[in-house]
Amino acid sequence: MRLISVIMGEASPTQRIYDTVNLLKYGFCQYEAVEYRSKNYKVDEYKNILLTPQKIKIVTNDPIYFVTKKGEKPTGLEEQFNFTIDKNGVKAGEQIGELEILKDGKVIYTVPLTVEQDVKKASYFEVLRRTFKSMFFD
Structure with a gap:
């Protein structure tokens, strides 16, 4: 978590530094960065018989953090993906x-x-094998 302090209207640099330190102390004592979703969090699983692998995990590329008051969790959030x-x-x-x-x-x-993981187009024979397998064994 990063905080920025802006102090305006102080006459002396000493008072500005003092106010900055107090403001930053307040921020770090009252708030924290809470991880909402980690990197590589599985959002969905996509299935396609024409691709290899057949089941593809859709994951987040970056972690998601929210700044909240200490001890609280982010609430009232919804997720949409495309x-x-x-x-x-x-x-x-x-x-x-x-x-x-x-x-x-x-x-x-x-x-x-x-x-x-890398996804590639399945070969004709792979698609044929999968089709027969799903018809007779699933």
């Missing part, structure tokens, strides 16, 4: 969409979404 996976594949770490955190219907935080 993503698109190219039929020819996606590399791990490549942005495919966004996760939006909403409070009272307004977007307050946005984080990029990515895939956990």
